Amino acid sequence: MRPSVVIVGAGPRGTGVIERLAANAPELYAGTGLDLHLVDPYPPGAGRVWRTDQSPLLWMNSHAEDVTMFTDDTVTMDGPVRPGPTLHEWAGVAGHTFTDRRLQGAYLRWVHERAVAALPPGVTVHHHARRAIRVGGSREGRQRVWLADRPQPLLADLVILTLGHLDAEPDAEQRELSAYAATHGLVHLPPEFTADSDLDVLAPGEPVVVRGFGLAFVDLMVLLTEGRGGRHDGDTYVPSGREPVLYVGSRRGVPYHAKIGYDLDGERPPLPRFLGPAQIDGLLARPDGVDFRRDVWPLVAKELGFAHYHRLFHAHPERTRMDWTVFEEKYAAGDAGDAGERAALAAAAVPDPADRLDLARLDRPLTGVRHGSHAGFQEALRDHVERDLTRRHDPAHSPDLAVFHALLSVYGQLVRLGDIGSWWHGFFSYLASGPPGPRLRQLQALSRAGVVRFVGADMAVAAEDGVFRASSPTVPGWSVEARALVEARLPDPTLERARDSLLRALHTDGAAATPDGLLAVDPADGRVLDRAGRPHPRRFALGPPTDGRGAGAFTRPRTGGPAFRQNDATARAVLRFLAALDGRAVA
Numbered sequence: 001m002r003p004s005v006v007i008v009g010a011g012p013r014g015t016g017v018i019e020r021l022a023a024n025a026p027e028l029y030a031g032t033g034l035d036l037h038l039v040d041p042y043p044p045g046a047g048r049v050w051r052t053d054q055s056p057l058l059w060m061n062s063h064a065e066d067v068t069m070f071t072d073d074t075v076t077m078d079g080p081v082r083p084g085p086t087l088h089e090w091a092g093v094a095g096h097t098f099t100d101r102r103l104q105g106a107y108l109r110w111v112h113e114r115a116v117a118a119l120p121p122g123v124t125v126h127h128h129a130r131r132a133i134r135v136g137g138s139r140e141g142r143q144r145v146w147l148a149d150r151p152q153p154l155l156a157d158l159v160i161l162t163l164g165h166l167d168a169e170p171d172a173e174q175r176e177l178s179a180y181a182a183t184h185g186l187v188h189l190p191p192e193f194t195a196d197s198d199l200d201v202l203a204p205g206e207p208v209v210v211r212g213f214g215l216a217f218v219d220l221m222v223l224l225t226e227g228r229g230g231r232h233d234g235d236t237y238v239p240s241g242r243e244p245v246l247y248v249g250s251r252r253g254v255p256y257h258a259k260i261g262y263d264l265d266g267e268r269p270p271l272p273r274f275l276g277p278a279q280i281d282g283l284l285a286r287p288d289g290v291d292f293r294r295d296v297w298p299l300v301a302k303e304l305g306f307a308h309y310h311r312l313f314h315a316h317p318e319r320t321r322m323d324w325t326v327f328e329e330k331y332a333a334g335d336a337g338d339a340g341e342r343a344a345l346a347a348a349a350v351p352d353p354a355d356r357l358d359l360a361r362l363d364r365p366l367t368g369v370r371h372g373s374h375a376g377f378q379e380a381l382r383d384h385v386e387r388d389l390t391r392r393h394d395p396a397h398s399p400d401l402a403v404f405h406a407l408l409s410v411y412g413q414l415v416r417l418g419d420i421g422s423w424w425h426g427f428f429s430y431l432a433s434g435p436p437g438p439r440l441r442q443l444q445a446l447s448r449a450g451v452v453r454f455v456g457a458d459m460a461v462a463a464e465d466g467v468f469r470a471s472s473p474t475v476p477g478w479s480v481e482a483r484a485l486v487e488a489r490l491p492d493p494t495l496e497r498a499r500d501s502l503l504r505a506l507h508t509d510g511a512a513a514t515p516d517g518l519l520a521v522d523p524a525d526g527r528v529l530d531r532a533g534r535p536h537p538r539r540f541a542l543g544p545p546t547d548g549r550g551a552g553a554f555t556r557p558r559t560g561g562p563a564f565r566q567n568d569a570t571a572r573a574v575l576r577f578l579a580a581l582d583g584r585a586v587a
Contacts, residue, residue: 047164054101142155161540163544245450312355518545
């Protein structure tokens, strides 16, 4: 019987695994044949999120030059480097273009076809445009993968789950809100992919409370304005008359920071410095486990600060009043947990407070801010967004870009720690993965036109008196009533609430979950762990539903590509298993 591998999820993460299987096979597998089954109801390569049949109004939030599916010599892995084009090189567009997601889907499809073509002779690829609903089989024997509407399972020596972002059943709060909406004839859209939401239920001219100010909100904003026939004429929005009025708020009360619009020239901060492999090794060795706020965040903050001040001292020395070597020595000697000591050192060395890194203020800019009127807050938040846009496109503030590079470095390191909670992912996204600058320009125009109205920080939503009522301490005493509430965010990827029956069944059958409900995997190669901590010899998992979720399926060139490192480790483990099974490992 020919060896068989089933990959559940044929989007960009599954494609990345196929690329690594092809790259590593000449070294590790000399078998005469292999059946590779790809199970995904969506198109291979693009998958659900990047499919080419979605609205052309939806953009990527990365420059085309910052997107690659290919390895380079910055990736720490045992397999060979197989270079390839970035999105902008492949598509022939300018590097700083924010392309639409359909073009990215076409790129991913091409990468998928190239990866499949690179597989050794004798490997046959089968695509099953169905959902996998259950995996069975003993640890010692072949696995059985049941597909929807197919009576017989696929037989597999190994199963690799690369499922990507998934839908989830609503939690208790969302269930209560939906029931309240049904009782009172209201509209409640729970967390879901905005591109898949039924937005026709949001009536023109009617107020809509939107909870969430990140990338899901940007998609919602675009689809409900330009998607309904409105248009932008320079800095002015020309409405179609079919738009609802969006009242948006969140914990921070402000949109994510705009993507930085320039490149980092000159000397770059040498990273990692205070949070690298040695520090991660030390954290993993702690017998009492790791608490993110207590043990990890101080190292993260020190690393980000180092990048900021290294860039400030080297690129803008006229804005400092201490020799770099003196500053660096004092900074390095300080206790990572003593933020006050670092702040005092910065105050002594950097005259202008605007040139100092204040992570708490960056994270929650509206903390303690109060406005006497809702109209006054609208103007103030537009000023905040305008300052952010100006700063993010001005190389005079290049320490911001150095911090961005440090965030990428830290993200790659923290993947090894597994599930570190959701706060860090939100902080990273807010600072490093915000919308394109043009989208915030559009937000400004929509605010001036009265189509988008800002609620404030720590927004509270009450379901009472037959409506949804939103308020914020940012504008004391003010509130808005609406008959529609939209949760503008992705569902939380927990095993117990995953709408994906395969994941729920895995958990029921003994797969371990982290405290945040993620699928626990071996950080070495992605093997699924059981509740005793034992890796399953025949099951692997990568991506958002796992505690190795920190790494995106594609990445910026020359930034270490944590996902590529994971893909390589998994592919090599798979090939070694198959070689041992076949008895013809490459010498």
